[in-house]
Amino acid sequence: MGRTSNAKELLLAAALDLIWSRSYGVVTIDAICEKAGVKKGSFYYFFESKADLAVAALNESWESRGKPKWDGYFSASTAPLERIRNFFKATHDIQEIMQKEQGAILGCPCFSVGSETCTQDDGIREKVQDILQRQTRYFESAIRDAQAEGLVPAGDAAAKAKCLFALFEGSLGQARIHNDLSYLRDLPETAMDILGAKRLQPVS
């Protein structure tokens, strides 16, 4: 019973949008409230602090948008190396759309916010670590399947997954800093190189 509201959702969306396009530190609670069209009193009704909101926004974004996407790309019904290639291809295409629509390549909010706040706020750091580790496990699982099928050499799948993930986030970071899509173009082939997958045209 009582009054109904979508203010919480509006605040989560506004926060993610502002923090992603600018940065965590530069975005004020007032700015988030203004963008959401919600008064500050209501903000403090739903959240304790900006950090609290950021954690909730990252979580909400992962659960409702990120996870379904990753689940799709890394579906077990797709061949293991195809999952990885498709994912990296999609990374490029999604950021391409973002550049066209927003005028800027914004990369991965989780990684950007994580790098910015990890020495300052434990709550955000833990949530970011959690999401990034979940994402890395998609790679890990696909690599294990590829190894089981003899598509790539055996080895430490977890370590390889960390490398692929580093390539992924590093490329997105460069694309963001330079606002340049070309940093994302070779991702699929580079990933195959890292995994030691046989090329169509053998190297030597």
Place this chain on the structure above:
Amino acid sequence: MGRTSNAKELLLAAALDLIWSRSYGVVTIDAICEKAGVKKGSFYYFFESKADLAVAALNESWESRGKPKWDGYFSASTAPLERIRNFFKATHDIQEIMQKEQGAILGCPCFSVGSETCTQDDGIREKVQDILQRQTRYFESAIRDAQAEGLVPAGDAAAKAKCLFALFEGSLGQARIHNDLSYLRDLPETAMDILGAKRLQPVS
């Protein structure tokens, strides 16, 4: 003539230290002044703004510490692939020392600050782009030399360099977020995989 001072250097050092260990956005001019032991009036005597100081600090850090190091690792008197392997090995070792001394792996200040501020401040973005592009060229040059010596397959050296740099920055970012050195351990071998360098024990 006139009064002498090292306040400018103190401010540059304090700013880099604080911004690197925390973030650009969270560090105030007052905090930088306090850390440097310099009054705010003096700050504004030397710099126009925090962004102005940040640009100067990044530049100073690159010129006096970064560039000499990179010049050393990528010396033409070292074999091309050795340059890259040594560099990545050193990346690990330097961050290991940092973790022991400071309690945290801080990664690359240029990339962190760049990702944080690139949509907000043109001055910082341009300086960061400049430094990152210079660094990428060290890879590019080493890759070209490796290609000329037949150590790696021919191909677009600039594109490969971007990939190596993405691996580098992505790994540092993960190491920072998780405060975990293991993200840096496989860098040398992964770099060789990306370049298609022949392994000691061939893959297949």
Place this chain on the structure above:
DNA sequence: CTTGTAGTTTACTAAATAGTAAACAATTCG
């Protein structure tokens, strides 16, 4: 229709922060 609950709004305080102006102090060159 009334009552309790969920959410909203306004108006405020206290603190932090950027930025300035002008008097003051040290250094060196003529």
Place this chain on the structure above:
DNA sequence: CGAATTGTTTACTATTTAGTAAACTACAAG
């Protein structure tokens, strides 16, 4: 020495920001 110059300090203002308290409003269940 004594200007001219370079850097320092203090004390200040104006603004932004986080955070709060309490009155107010809409809704839903009984």
